[in-house]
Amino acid sequence: MAVQHFLAASLLLLSCLAPTSHAVTFSSLPRTLVVSASPKQRQVVRAGVDIIMLTWSLNASLPVGTDSGYKTVKLKLCYAPISQKDRAWRKTVDDLDKDKTCQHKIASQTYNSSSSTFTWTLQKDVPTGTYFVRAYVHNSADEAVAYGQTADAQKATNLFDVQAISGRHVSLDIASVCFSTFSVVSLFGFFFLEKRKSKSSQQK
Ligand SMILES: *[C@@H]1O[C@H](CO)[C@@H](O)[C@H](O)[C@H]1NC(C)=O
Ligand SMILES: *[C@@H]1O[C@H](CO)[C@@H](O)[C@H](O)[C@H]1NC(C)=O
Numbered sequence: 001m002a003v004q005h006f007l008a009a010s011l012l013l014l015s016c017l018a019p020t021s022h023a024v025t026f027s028s029l030p031r032t033l034v035v036s037a038s039p040k041q042r043q044v045v046r047a048g049v050d051i052i053m054l055t056w057s058l059n060a061s062l063p064v065g066t067d068s069g070y071k072t073v074k075l076k077l078c079y080a081p082i083s084q085k086d087r088a089w090r091k092t093v094d095d096l097d098k099d100k101t102c103q104h105k106i107a108s109q110t111y112n113s114s115s116s117t118f119t120w121t122l123q124k125d126v127p128t129g130t131y132f133v134r135a136y137v138h139n140s141a142d143e144a145v146a147y148g149q150t151a152d153a154q155k156a157t158n159l160f161d162v163q164a165i166s167g168r169h170v171s172l173d174i175a176s177v178c179f180s181t182f183s184v185v186s187l188f189g190f191f192f193l194e195k196r197k198s199k200s201s202q203q204k
Contacts, residue, residue, distance in 0.1 A: 004126040004149075011083075013022045013100070015148050021096045023096065023097050023098075024095075024096045024097075024143060024144050024145075025094040025096065026055045026092075026094050026096055026099060027094050027125055029136075029144060029145065029146055029147045029198070030146050030147075030148070031058065031059075031147060031148060031149075031153075032058060032059055032062055032066055032067070032137070032147075032148065033056050033058060033059065033073070033135050033137060033146065033147065033148025034056065034057055034058075034059050034148055035054065035055070035056045035104055035133060035134070035135050035148040035149055035157070036054070036055050036056075036150055036158075037052050037053070037054050037055075037132075037133045037150045038052050038053040038159065039056075039160035040060060040160070041054055041157065041158060041159065041160070042130075042159060042160065042164050043160050043161070043163060044161045045122055045161070045162055045163070046122065046125055046162075046163050047066065047122045047123065047125070047126040047127075047128075047158060047162050047163065047164045047165055048121075048122060048123065048124035048164070048165050049121075049122070049165075050121070050122055050139070051119055051120065051121050052119075052121065052122065052160075053116060053117060053118075053119050053120075053132075054117065054118045054119075054133055055075060055116070055117045056115070056116055056117075056135050056148055057114070057116065058113060059148075063141065067072045067111065067113055067137075068148070069112055069140070069145060070111040070138075070145070071134050071136050071138055071139055072108055072109065072110060072111055072137070072142075073108070073109045073110075073111050073116070073136070073138075074105070074107075074135065074136045074138060075105075075106035075107045075108070075109070075118060075120075075133060075134075075135050076102035076103075076104060076105055076106055076107045076133070076134050076135075076136065077102065077103075077105075077106055077126065077131050077133060078100055078101045078102035078103075078104075078131060078132050078133065078134045078149070078155075079102075079129060079130070079131060080104070080129075080130040080131060080132055080151070080155050080156075080159045081155055081156075082129075082159075083128045083129035083130045083131070084101070089192075090103070091120060092184075095149070096144055100160060101134075102134050104123065104126055106120050106133065107155060108119070111137065119172035119196035122162060123197050124165055126162050126164065127162070127164050128161075128162060128163055128164040129161070129162055129163055130158075130159050130160070130161050130162075131159065131160060131161070132149055132150045132151035132155060132159050133149065133150045134148070134150075135148045135149065135150040
């Protein structure tokens with residue numbers, strides 16, 4: 001009896017855990033968006049400082065209505081193969097739920113059939129590396145249905161380099177040293193002023 005209950009409970013649990021829809025693979029998505037980013041090939045942009053401008057639109061040579069189910073465009077910063085080498089945690093997997101190519105979200109925008117742009121200040125936490133930008137198109141059920149990217153299919157062209165903030169800790173340290181120096185100096189300053197004040201009031 002107890003065993004039967006256990007089995008029934010396990011089955012129930014398993015059916016709850018089982019994915020309700022099958023995984024979407026990258027290779028199943030048609031490339032319908034034309035995406036471009038402002039940095040030139042292998043240009044170096046600085047994380048936390050520089051701005052990149054992204055532009056995307058439906059490939060004009062596709063039949064009218066191709067985009068009828070398009071709802072949102074999710075822009076992501078993706079590692080070029082050069083920056084994935086020997087790094088399993090950035091690996092490309094065809095199953096989009098497991099893919100680690102595009103880990104940095106840039107923006108999510110409502111799809112617009114006319115050309116769209118987005119200006120992005122590179123986030124401070126983007127590591128040094130070589131990147132491209134990919135735009136995933138999602139439908140109203142929030143499933144990926146198409147994509148576009150700045151790089152070619154081999155992810156070899158239109159790549160740019162991000163330079164992470166070098167010595168972030170150093171600059172923080174400098175800031176805190178300046179701050180403490182300032183507090184010490186102002187403390188002494190006040191002390192000195194108070195002394196002078198009390199001296200001058202004594203003299204009166
Ligand atoms: C637009 O689509 C056509 C037909 O599928 C394709 O040949 C062409 O390379 C695409 N253009 C861009 C810029 O992706
Ligand atoms: C699409 O973009 C055009 C031009 O920028 C704008 O006028 C229009 O309201 C936008 N449509 C949607 C659905 O956001």
